[in-house]
Amino acid sequence: MDDPVRDDRISQPGGQSDIPVGGTFGMPTAHGAPSCEVCGRRDESLRAIVIPYVFSFVVMTMHRAWSGVYCWRHRFQRLLAAGFITSLFGWWGLPWGLIHTPAALFKLVRGGVVPEDENVELLARVAIHKLNTGEPGKAIQVFQEALRIKEDERTRNSLLELQAKYPLSNELSDGKAPIWYIASWVSASLLGVGVGLLDYLVVLLLNWVLGAETYWIIAILSWAPLIAMLYLGALILSELLRWVFDRTGTDHLLLGMLFAGGAAGLIWYGIPQGQLIGDYLSALFGGLAFESIGDLIMTSGAVITQGGLWFVLDAFESGLPSDWIYLVLWGFAGILYFWLANKTAQEAIHWRVRLELLQGDLRIEEPNSRLPAWSALGGFAFVLLIGFGVFAGRGRLMRGGPDLAANIERGDELYLAGDFEQAEAAYRQAISAAPNQPGPHESLAWVLYSMGDLEGASAEFTQAMELDADWADPHLGMGYIHLSMDNDLAAQESFQTALALAEDPQYAGQAYYGLGNLAHQVDDLDAAIAYYEQAIREDWQLTMAHMDMALAYYSMAKFSRAVEHANDLIGLLPDWGAPHALLAMSYYQLDQPEILMRELDWAADLNSTDLYSQLLLAEAYWGLEQYDAAKEVLESASVLTPENSQVALLLARLYALEGAFGEAQSLIDAQIDLNPDLVDAYIARAWVYIEVPDLGQAESALDQALKLSPEDWGAHNLRSFVYFHQGRIDEAYTEADTAIR
Ligand SMILES: [Zn+2]
Structure with missing residues (x-):
């Protein structure tokens, strides 16, 4: 089934040598000398050439070629077309497409099949034609070009003869102008970038046509255009090098190879x-916003000087199959480019040296004549390095692409502003841009945690952990999730792991703070305080540790310690109402009414809308029996967080104090509807019935609470109170004992 239209000329073994001269190559023409088949041009750039191309369809693989005599321009056009046809359409036939395509591409990369003897012969005829038409200078040029193809005795003799006969026509160009080196390195960079951009656009187009769901199809389809683009880079590289070597006429092998290697590297990196x-x-174009012009300049500078580096590093880390295909092909292209550069440089310089030897190398070499060339290359590399250095900081910041960084930044801002839903969307976009970076998973997890989606948060923390096993933060997050789910042991394990991994004091502080909260939750206040102290020692700025430590001291009735720590916290966060409210509560207990009122007014004036501040302020008013003020604070808190049980239950008890039993009951019922296992709701219900008073109902509410949490101190205490007022003194004592224990 293979090759129904096989082209015999290139498929036979040793195909190069059996191309018949004067047959297929259209020689001789009417004028007796060969010329370009397309444009009729007749100069030193003419070549008899075979340019193979392959295209396939399922089981059919067609193996064809353009062969003929072409000038440089028409040769280049055919090489370009053959490369694109082959790399885009050659592969899709089994099995021959996969075999013939790389073989044809390799021939194309080397500039097609250019049989040596035939071409020396062809150029000799062009040269003779030039002599006959009175252009000895052109004839010399054509013979020189023939020497490039092959070191040939006859060509050398003809050349020596002509040089002797026409001594003025054999000047070798001798401009080692450094500007050519710089110009060609700049164009190498631009060409590489152009090739990469083209490939980007092709994949974008594929994405757009096929839709993002067919991701794996794109992964498969995108490598064919990538190979076409890499081939384009190779073609440009060898033409560029040949052109510059002719312009500069360098005969210094090291300089030439270094220059060629640099150009290869620049095109390769440019992709x-x-x-x-x-x-x-x-x-x-998608609306990426910048804070300032400076920001835009820094970001653009970083993209322009080191974007390729991030792209490659991200591809390495992403683990996506399409990225690996990209890296492998790009790596192959690198090897190919350097090989091609080296080969082109060697050929060009050896040819140049041969020509100079042939002329007896009469020219006197100036000392240091290569210095400008060396310094041009060195200068270019230096400028590149400086640019890299200037933008390096921003570059590191922008790992994973500018839109990734922008989305993370946006997510962080939204998260801080409390817009969790938009923050979630931003982080999800960041994740889709770089699924294997741990950072966005981590940020998304905290947003989900704040939204109460513990399951989702846990999945994201786990993913962040898998991506970066040595990162403390996801373990902290898991610790808090376990804490909210009352998995005390798991929480402890997570916080301990975070502590062991914590490299900087901030994480260590948060791990100790987590352990403190764990101890606080099981009412081990001494341990909690010890952990909070360690947390503060690691990170003095950890405000929540100060706050909770002050609260723990307050709960232990160590009011002056609570005052001390509330004051530390005010030093850190002067505009936060919570520590002032706590101070008011503490001064009430310490019986210092003047300072108490000052702090209370202060807390009210600051008008902090967070839950901590509002609950503490309400409790402070409550302690002073200023029920209306307490009610006002709690009502405004319940507008902000309508589902918060602490606010709702306190408010219910306040309504009950006022005799508004119906409102109190409906608030409690709403909480029980939300969470039937909420122990505090049943205790609050008991408080309401005590106010009614209906001690029987209060008792059954407490029974329910104790069924859910048999060791609840508050419930036992309240049941003792109820028993006492029912006249069941013995039972009341037993309950009080249980409560104390
Ligand atoms: Zn032509």
């Missing part, structure tokens, strides 16, 4: 660079 610039441009 992923172009990809990232494509990303960046689409982010810009």
